[in-house]
Structures are given as C-alpha cells and as structure tokens.
Amino acid sequence: MSSSGPELPIVVLEALMPTSQRLVLNRRGSSVWDVESGRGRYAVKLGYPIEATPEWPAQPWTALAPAREGAVLHRLGADDIAYGEWERGTWNVQPWREGLDLYRLWEPCRIEGSSVEPHTSVALGCVEALAELHAKGWAHGDVQPAHFIIGPERTHLIDLALARGGHVPEGYDFRFRGCLVHYEAPEIARSVLATGEAEPTQEADIYALGASLLISATGWRAVEYPDDAPRSVQREAVANGKRRPVKAPGELGELIDAMLSHAAGDRPTIYEVGKTLS
Template identity: 70%
Template sequence: MPDPTPHELLTVVLGSTTPTSRRLVLNRRGSTVWDIETDQGRYAAKVGYPIEATTEWPAQEWTARAPGREGAILRHLGVEVTYGEWERGTWNVQPWREGTSLYDLWEPCRAEGSAKEPDLGDALSCAQAVAALHARGWAHGDIQPAHLIVGQDGTELIDLALARGGPIPGAYDFPFPGCLVHYEAPEISKSVLATGYAMPTPEADVYALGASLFISATGWRAVAYPDDAPRPVQRQAVVDGPHRPVNVAGPLGKVIEAMLSPTPADRPTSAEVCRALS
C-alpha cells in the first residue's frame, strides 16, 4: 500500500480539532507533522503509519504506534494531549513548543572564520531540561539537537515517543529500536547490533546530549564514519570508537569530553552536567 498523502493524513486529526491555519512541518516515511492554529491555541499534530519495505530499507511497524505512545507518555508527564488510533496507526495533538533548535541556534558558531563561542546558558538550559526528565524517572532515548527547543523560558524536550520510565498501553508499546546513530551511546549501538533493540537510560541520554552539544558547536558528528555508510557500519564505528577530539574551548569542552565517555558509569549525571555548566 502506498504511503498516504499529507492531505489524507490531516483528515485523521480533523475530528479532534478544527484548525484555523495549518503548516506542514514534516512528511517523511512513517510520520507526518503539522503546526496548526485553532481557536484554543497552537498545536503540533502528528500522524504515524507503518514504513513499507524497499530495496534500501526494511519494513518498520513501530512508526505507526509512535504518536500514540508519545501521547501516553505526555499524559504521564502532565501535558494536555489528545491521541488515538486510525486505520493504519496512531496520532496525537499536543501543545506547540515555541523556540529554536539547538543546532539552528548555534549556527553562527559554525560559520567559517567565526570567533563566536557557544552560549553556556543555552547548554545549561538544555541540560536542565534533560535533568528534569530524569528526575521524574524517565529516559528520553532520542535526544538530538532538533529535539532540544530553546525558548525564552528555557528548553523544551520534544519527540518523546521512544522514552522509557512508566507503564504504556500495550497497543501502543514497542521495543526501543535505537535512534539517530549520530547520538547513540556505544552501549546502545552495541545492543542494537547484537539484538535489534536496546534500553534507553539516563547515561545514554547524557552521551546523546554531549554529542548534540558537540555537533551544534562544531558541525561535526562525535564519531567519524562515511556519510553514506549503512546503519550497521555507523553503529560499529560508534562501538569501536574513539570519538573525535572535543575541540570546543573552555568549560563546555571539558564537560562534553566527560559526557562522551565510552563507559556509562564514567559519564556525569545530567544533574552533574547542570552543576558544571552553572
């Protein structure tokens, strides 16, 4: 069955809300997201469906469940969210998070010849958001610069569909399949290579945050591998290491170096990262 069109997918959520305006934010295999305005406010609307197998990609069923799973997690965390099912998957409608992704925010630092250094306040804000989630007993599992939204009142963590920390309705749950390899801790990549799955942890989140700070500041992935390398090759490079030299000046570089330790127990906790950056 071909992937549904964005127009077809939006009709799935129209029954739960009446947009006065809409903007397609993301339309990729398995997930479509809109920024919508309603009389009640601004929201992100997400619809998931299975990824069909191709010559380059295996089939993935978990993407269909992801919006529903995220909805259940956000409900656990006290966020006002609606979510449900449709014939090919799940959907959710949640408050829009206003701000700029960490990667976009630090773009001037990556400009050729730039002397601008990353803002420690931004880094602290991101660490505080991660630490707050950990303090509530959850691991995010998919921390990356695009999921760190820095606003005037602090940083918001978005895309929590892969998080672990509380009970999830069985109809929406699925094993953790790993995340974007640029930000996977070595122990996560090793487990995915061996079994196909892994378990998100606060320690792996700290590694992912360190890799996010590093790439946002420098433009470089923490671990080097060819851009077109298959996922297993990428993961093996992460497992084998080492990571690139952390050429970020000042206290931020020292903190990132510690966060990227290949041994989970040697990494600082997210609370310790906050104290180091304060």
C-alpha cells in the same frame, strides 16, 4: 521534506476546528502539522507504517509512535494532550513549542572563522529540560539537537515516543531499536548490533546530549565514519569508540568530553552537568 503528505484525520479536525494548518515535516512513517485553532496553537503528529524497499526493511512501529508519545506525555503529567488512532496508524495533539532547535540556534558558531562561541546558558537550558525528565525516572532514548526547542522563556525537550520509565499501553508499545547513530551511546550501539534492540538509559541520554552539544557547536560528529556508511558500519564505529577529539571551546569542551566517555559509569549525571554549567 516533501510538500505534501497525509491529510489531517477527521477526528483531529473535529477536535481542533483549525483556523489554519501547515505541514512542517513529512518523512518516512510520520508527518507533523502546525495547527492554529480557537483553542490555541498545536503540533499534530500522524504516524503510519513504513513499507519495505530494496534499501530498507518495513517499519510497522512508526504507526504507533504518536500514540505512544501521547501516552508518555500523559504519564509525565503534561496538559492539553490528546492521542488516538486513524485509518493508517495513530496520532497525537500537543501544544506547539515556539523557538529554534539547538542546531539552528548555534549555526553562527559553526561558520568558519566566526568569533561567536556557544553560550553556556543555552546548553544549561537543554540540561535543565533533560534533568526534568530524568528526575521523574525516565530516559528519553532519542536525545538529539532537533529535539531541544529553545523558546523565549524556557527550553522544551520534545519527541518522547521512544522514552522509557513508566507504563505504556501495550497496544501502543514497541521495542527500542536504537536512534540516530550520531547520538547513540556505545553500549546502545553494541546491544542493537548484537540483538537488534536495546534499553534506553539516562547514561545513554548523557552521551547523546554531549554529542548534540558537540555537533551543534562545531559541526562535527562525536565519532568518525564515512557520511554514506551503512548504519551497521556506523554502529560498529560507535561501539568501538572511534571518537574524534572534542574541539568545543573552554569548559564546555571539557564537559562534553566527559559526557562522551565510552563507559556509561564514567559519564557525569545530568545534575553534575548542570552544576558545572551553572
């Protein structure tokens, strides 16, 4: 993460009138700000295109991602959401979600020799957040540990820019080209390898949630491949089902193993996962 990034656009500054602002994430194609104002505390996301490099092709869709997420949140009935365009791409404003993400919260479980075990109530909170989205007919498409924020009252599922399940304005829409391969279901990986794109599904979300719980609890990816392997090699491993044994403790381990089933139809639904945990 870089300490510097694009400045907040004038339209956002005029809307929020910040009393403080802090850049919390600055990566290729996007930045996220923590903004305090008289109206409350907000996350502000800016998107801009990724230029081509010798290692990476250009990625113009990143410029559209914040507005697409804003449109999705509106469709889902979220309050206090705004989005629009700026000179380099799009932006959105949404309420700040206080808490630790799943990976950070379960860090004590991953310390060698630790007796701390992953608490099922935390896993259930993640399940409930995803179940709420699935109940509305949507698939998230980018389930990963960093997107579950465990707050003092509930768990929030964030970063819905890749979600599918309802209408999104054509000017802000773009094709789904996969997500972080660590959490990509085999059928998604196969489709991306074959065609360059895929269709997010609730079954793929279940796989991604299982992979997220596994890596957060144990530090191990669901599929074995070299850390520095090219993305295509990673996807080949996922598509071929080169699974590691699940070593999460007890009932959680058995559940994760079922969620990581190679065939989408063999995975439990989010409601079955929740019933098992509760």
